[in-house]
Amino acid sequence: MFANYEVDGLFDEMFVQPGQPRAHYAPVASRLATLDVEAFNRRRRMADVTFRNQGITFTVYKDQAGVEKIFPFDLIPRIIPANEWDHIERGLVQRITALNLFCQDIYHEQRILRDRVIPADLIYGAKSFRREMFHVNVPRNIYIHICGSDLIRARDGQYMVLEDNGRTPSGVSYVLENRTVMKRVFPALFGAYRVRAIEDYPLNLLQVLRSVAPPHAAGDPSIAILTPGVFNSAYFEHSFLARQMGVALVEGPDLVVENSFVYMRTTAGLRRVDVIYRRVDDDFLDPLCFRPDSVLGVAGLMNAYRTGNLAVINAVGTGVADDKAIYPFVPDMIRFYLAQEPILPNVPTYICARDDDRKYVLENLDKLVVKSTNESGGYGMLMGHQATQAERDEFAEKIKADHRNFIAQPVVELSQHPSLCDDHFEGRRIDLRPYILYGEKITVMPGGLTRVALRKGSLVVNSSQGGGSKDTWVLEDEQELAAT
Amino acid sequence: MIPADTTGISAVTSFDGKGIFGPRAARPMLSRDADSMYWMSRYIERAEHVARLLLVNGNLLIDVGDLAPALQEQQWLSIIQILRLNESDEALSGDAPMGIRVARHMTFNAANPSSLISCVSRARENARSIRENISAEMWETLNSLYWSIRGDDARSRFEDSPEDFYRSIMAGSMLFQGLTDQTLAHDQRWLFTQVAKHLERIDVTCRVIETKFIILKGAETILETALRNIHWMAVLRSCCSIEAFRRHHLGEMDPLRVAAFLILERNFPRSIRFSVERAVDAVAAIHASVDPNAVDPAERVLGRLNAQLEYAEMTEILNEGLPAYLQRIQASVAEAALAVQKAYFLN
Numbered sequence: 001m002f003a004n005y006e007v008d009g010l011f012d013e014m015f016v017q018p019g020q021p022r023a024h025y026a027p028v029a030s031r032l033a034t035l036d037v038e039a040f041n042r043r044r045r046m047a048d049v050t051f052r053n054q055g056i057t058f059t060v061y062k063d064q065a066g067v068e069k070i071f072p073f074d075l076i077p078r079i080i081p082a083n084e085w086d087h088i089e090r091g092l093v094q095r096i097t098a099l100n101l102f103c104q105d106i107y108h109e110q111r112i113l114r115d116r117v118i119p120a121d122l123i124y125g126a127k128s129f130r131r132e133m134f135h136v137n138v139p140r141n142i143y144i145h146i147c148g149s150d151l152i153r154a155r156d157g158q159y160m161v162l163e164d165n166g167r168t169p170s171g172v173s174y175v176l177e178n179r180t181v182m183k184r185v186f187p188a189l190f191g192a193y194r195v196r197a198i199e200d201y202p203l204n205l206l207q208v209l210r211s212v213a214p215p216h217a218a219g220d221p222s223i224a225i226l227t228p229g230v231f232n233s234a235y236f237e238h239s240f241l242a243r244q245m246g247v248a249l250v251e252g253p254d255l256v257v258e259n260s261f262v263y264m265r266t267t268a269g270l271r272r273v274d275v276i277y278r279r280v281d282d283d284f285l286d287p288l289c290f291r292p293d294s295v296l297g298v299a300g301l302m303n304a305y306r307t308g309n310l311a312v313i314n315a316v317g318t319g320v321a322d323d324k325a326i327y328p329f330v331p332d333m334i335r336f337y338l339a340q341e342p343i344l345p346n347v348p349t350y351i352c353a354r355d356d357d358r359k360y361v362l363e364n365l366d367k368l369v370v371k372s373t374n375e376s377g378g379y380g381m382l383m384g385h386q387a388t389q390a391e392r393d394e395f396a397e398k399i400k401a402d403h404r405n406f407i408a409q410p411v412v413e414l415s416q417h418p419s420l421c422d423d424h425f426e427g428r429r430i431d432l433r434p435y436i437l438y439g440e441k442i443t444v445m446p447g448g449l450t451r452v453a454l455r456k457g458s459l460v461v462n463s464s465q466g467g468g469s470k471d472t473w474v475l476e477d478e479q480e481l482a483a484t
Numbered sequence: 485m486i487p488a489d490t491t492g493i494s495a496v497t498s499f500d501g502k503g504i505f506g507p508r509a510a511r512p513m514l515s516r517d518a519d520s521m522y523w524m525s526r527y528i529e530r531a532e533h534v535a536r537l538l539l540v541n542g543n544l545l546i547d548v549g550d551l552a553p554a555l556q557e558q559q560w561l562s563i564i565q566i567l568r569l570n571e572s573d574e575a576l577s578g579d580a581p582m583g584i585r586v587a588r589h590m591t592f593n594a595a596n597p598s599s600l601i602s603c604v605s606r607a608r609e610n611a612r613s614i615r616e617n618i619s620a621e622m623w624e625t626l627n628s629l630y631w632s633i634r635g636d637d638a639r640s641r642f643e644d645s646p647e648d649f650y651r652s653i654m655a656g657s658m659l660f661q662g663l664t665d666q667t668l669a670h671d672q673r674w675l676f677t678q679v680a681k682h683l684e685r686i687d688v689t690c691r692v693i694e695t696k697f698i699i700l701k702g703a704e705t706i707l708e709t710a711l712r713n714i715h716w717m718a719v720l721r722s723c724c725s726i727e728a729f730r731r732h733h734l735g736e737m738d739p740l741r742v743a744a745f746l747i748l749e750r751n752f753p754r755s756i757r758f759s760v761e762r763a764v765d766a767v768a769a770i771h772a773s774v775d776p777n778a779v780d781p782a783e784r785v786l787g788r789l790n791a792q793l794e795y796a797e798m799t800e801i802l803n804e805g806l807p808a809y810l811q812r813i814q815a816s817v818a819e820a821a822l823a824v825q826k827a828y829f830l831n
Contacts, residue, residue, distance in 0.1 A: 053628045054620075055612065230613045242616035249616045254514050266512035267672060267828040268774040 027192035072468030091344030103143035128319025153415035202244035208439030257300030525680035527607035532657035619667035629656035782823035
């Protein structure tokens with residue numbers, strides 16, 4: 001099935017060149033060589049049925065009716081050796097530390113603006129900057145407790161950060177479920193490896209939630225996950241995490257605020273809530289503070305939060321740290337706050353708000369990827385080299401009309417990994433979203449969500465744009481891998 | 485943070501700081517979750533009844549052949565009546581035999597709120613919104629059941645063998661209810677499923693007896709004894725009670741005995757009295773765990789009904805008239821359901 005496999009000058013995770021697997025992939029490669037297409041497809045069907053019956057789905061909307069879909073699962077695991085992971089982990093710890101110091105600084109002294117490391121207008125112009133948070137003290141001075149930073153690999157295999165998700169990163173439930181399903185349908189593949197366990201993630205998350213509980217909760221805080229509801233595309237994950245941690249899953253209408261305390265409506269009347277892990281954007285949290293038309297949150301929540309009677313995770317206002325126009329400054333933040341050089345580099349980025357950069361972007365639209373700074377999930381993007389002239393012209397107008405809203409990056413070739421396509425393997429582009437938790441200490445989940453662009457040649461891995469995912473294995477310390 | 489000791493148990497972090505073995509107060513339950521728990525349970529119970537009614541009726545009419553076409557139609561329509569559906573619904577019209585029309589309407593018509601597909605979908609939608617309150621086993625069973633009726637091959641499986649199809653739904657419901665008992669702590673969550681299950685069972689059983697009794701009464705003169713017995717056996721089968729009845733009464737198919745068995749038998753889990761007793765217990769337990777001091781209207785209504793059934797005699801019931809008696813029970817059930825809703829779901 002690997003007969004016509006091509007590497008195409010990209011960085012291939014599995015093969016140095018066709019027929020020559022990297023050492024840490026050798027056992028998987030030799031195992032796959034013994035399977036025929038039918039054996040492989042049987043396992044794929046098994047995985048699909050498992051996902052469907054367990055309801056591991058997300059909802060796609062078209063023609064009013066929501067259609068439940070399985071997040072496509074790619075059976076070949078992505079494997080990361082221990083030394084590579086060590087490097088990634090150190091880079092991520094450094095990054096989340098700096099991002100948190102940045103949030104704390106921006107909502108208090110603003111040293112980084114006064115020292116002119118970051119232009120102040122970029123901050124004040126960010127839609128996600130929350131003046132309501134100015135001089136509000138949050139528990140432990142931590143803002144981003146849960147971060148998902150997207151990593152990609154350049155042609156030389158170097159890991160780079162493509163973006164940080166410091167608001168409500170999703171996908172971790174798929175990481176955990178992918179592993180469970182993988183063990184069920186392909187137990188033999190694990191044989192030659194010692195793969196680091198990830199099952200303790202919900203426990204670590206619960207400890208983070210407990211670590212921010214207000215003092216009045218006296219060691220037994222009442223914790224809830226706030227979801228927009230069953231129609232949200234990530235509802236499965238909200239419910240999954242509530243189940244794994246044994247905490248309540250609430251919707252806005254379940255909550256009520258009295259005397260600056262938040263309560264939930266229970267069969268026994270109102271019960272106080274101390275910590276909320278919200279999966280609702282800032283904009284929708286409290287109609288008194290933000291969007292008045294929102295019914296997803298609860299009126300008065302911000303008041304309870306600012307009074308310190310309620311802890312909210314992630315803190316309100318973290319969007320300012322994952323704004324795409326702020327992203328280019330993260331390496332400077334690391335130098336400014338930590339006096340260290342960044343371990344994981346950024347992808348070079350042009351900021352359209354800067355005159356020189358904008359001029360370059362407009363002249364080179366056919367070589368660049370342009371992104372709107374306030375969108376995520378693969379929306380509001382222009383892939384310059386694949387777009388038509390008309391699409392590029394349209395984007396040029398948009399950029400001229402609203403400088404602040406755009407950045408551009410050179411096309412970065414993602415690394416590729418074999419995926420089964422019909423009856424043979426072909427390379428497909430992948431990225432990696434690790435999950436970092438910051439409570440009493442920083443914990444990086446070993447691995448993360450490897451997303452796959454299932455269409456040939458595509459660089460877009462988002463699930464809303466036809467991406468799939470695969471199980472991601474981080475290996476225990478260096479081990480002898482004998483090709484069997 | 486945790487003092488060292490020699491047992492090694494302290495290595496397990498205790499979250500409440502009061503020690504691992506200390507008592508914990510019962511966790512409160514969201515009103516919305518209680519509501520969904522209740523309806524999940526009612527809908528799955530309803531699906532089971534619908535499947536059984538369709539199955540039993542199909543088999544009955546194979547047995548009695550085409551002796552009485554008018555009676556056949558009436559038997560099929562009785563399913564519509566039992567579920568209080570509109571007999572002149574357009575979905576029921578057509579040239580196909582009545583049995584096929586009713587079966588289609590009651591199985592795959594999503595516009596019909598009592599069809600199997602509607603009941604199972606609603607049970608599953610409710611479950612989906614409270615997955616953190618139920619066990620993974622319960623969810624997977626219900627979700628698989630949903631896909632078995634919703635999936636691409638559902639109709640062809642149905643055409644192959646309606647009996648197998650209906651049996652798989654009944655088995656799915658039974659499995660789900662068994663898992664509910666065996667994988668859920670018997671706290672508020674479970675209690676709400678029990679109230680719902682038993683109220684639904686009382687309600688449907690009342691309607692089955694009432695509707696069939698009226699039909700068979702009307703047909704008394706045209707039915708020979710042998711045929712009448714077959715019809716009464718079908719009533720018992722519709723209530724999943726034929727074997728228990730036979731063991732109890734050694735096969736005497738007297739209509740009054742059938743009614744008495746289904747209404748008053750204390751130890752049989754499909755009888756009305758049994759369900760009323762369980763429903764009272766569940767409501768009382770919920771009430772005790774939530775607010776022992778207040779008076780619970782649902783408990784009062786069901787308690788009164790329970791006492792009444794405990795001392796009831798068949799002759800009394802017949803004096804009042806069986807249909808009227810059964811309607812009174814249904815009114816109590818409706819009142820109790822409303823009271824539960826008011827007390828716990830609308831906080």
